[in-house]
Amino acid sequence: MKVGLIFGTRPEAIKVSTVYHELKNNGIDIKAVVTGQHKEMLYQVLDLFEIKPDYDLQIMKQGQNLAELTGRLIIKLDEVMKKEKFDYVLVQGDTTSVLAGALSAFYNQIPIGHIEAGLRTGNLYSPFPEEANRKLVGTITDIHFAPTDINVKNLLQEGYPKNKILKVGNTVIDALYWIKKHKKEKLENIRKKYNINNKKYILLTMHRRENWGIPMENTLKAIRSYLEKNEELYIVFPMHLNPLVRETAHKILDGFERKIFLEPLEYLEFIAVMDGAHYIMTDSGGVQEEAPSLGKPTLVLRDNTERPEAIEAGTAKLVGTQYDNVIKYMKLLEGDLYMEMSRSNNPYGDGKTSERIRKYLYSSVNIK
Secondary structure, three states, rough: EEEEEEEOOOOHHHHHHHHHHHHOOOOOOOEEEOOOOOOOHHHHHHHEEEEEEEOOOOOOOOOOOHHHHHHHHHHHHHHHHHHHOOOEEEEEEEOOOHHHHHHHHHOOOOEEEEEOOOOOOOOOOOOOOOHHHHHHHHHHHOEEEEHHHHHHHHHHHOOOOHEEEEEOOOHHHHHHHHHHOOHHHHHHHHHHOOOOOOOOEEEEEEEOOHHOOHHHHHOOOOOHHEEEEHOOOOEEEOOOOOOHHHHHHHHHOOOOEEEEEEEEOOOOOOOHHHHHHOOOEHHHHHHHHHHHHHOOEEEOOOOOOOOHHHHHHHOEOOOOOHHHHHHEEEOOOOOOHHHHHHHOOOOOOOOOOHHHHHHHHHHOOOOO
């Protein structure tokens, strides 16, 4: 039995890494099909987790819009599907690679497994285009691997059959636990490398399309204003390669001494920086899942989130990007709220998600 694992971004690679090895180590013929939606950042993760792609479609080119990206992906993936004749295709998350991978499998009448299924914000344009992607993929998915009870509930409310939904947890926790166990010394050395091992710092990540421009400006102005009155704190900002993100960051934070701009970090480096942070401010979905495992309070710089479990568990607060609101929550973390959030339970899994996916495939798809 042959399984195609399709992914293209760094977050996807992190979240499928343990699935890849779980299937491969248990005798399943699995092919890693990389779309190349991310380039340098993607291969950092592949090297870390020792994954050698069977295909790299190298799909990205300068000035490419979503329509062109989607069209080119479907054409190239269709060629792979016809050549390999997969018995099952796995996709993860909500990117354009996921949508194109699922569509290509559907067009070739190959069953689809959607890892991290059932995430919803309820707003089709936030995040864009991810919310639409995951809903569209859901309609052609054969088995929904849902991380949490809320994700299961979302899928049931949309009418998907209960026997096609399996709660498994989130694979990102599998990957994080592996890193913490096997790379402890390297994590500390990385913090020394960036001269942050003895600093009290807030880790900031901000890159989503809906936050480009004014929302990001408001957020960074609020952070700078707060830190100017709190001289013990630094801000550490690994900047996305997108020039709009970088332009805004320099515009607002240049001239402020206690900022540390970093180039995009390898996954191991990012875990090290996250593990050493006082707390985290982010618009990233993956960080909302990883932070609870490290006991890090998280301020979510979005107006809504498809990961409400962290909000309900108390590990994260939904802050948005309004200047006054950002400062309000930063001030709240000066008090008891910090300890409350640090001690909250991780709602996203126990590190055995990949094993559950493999067991399902063995029992229900009859992969031998």
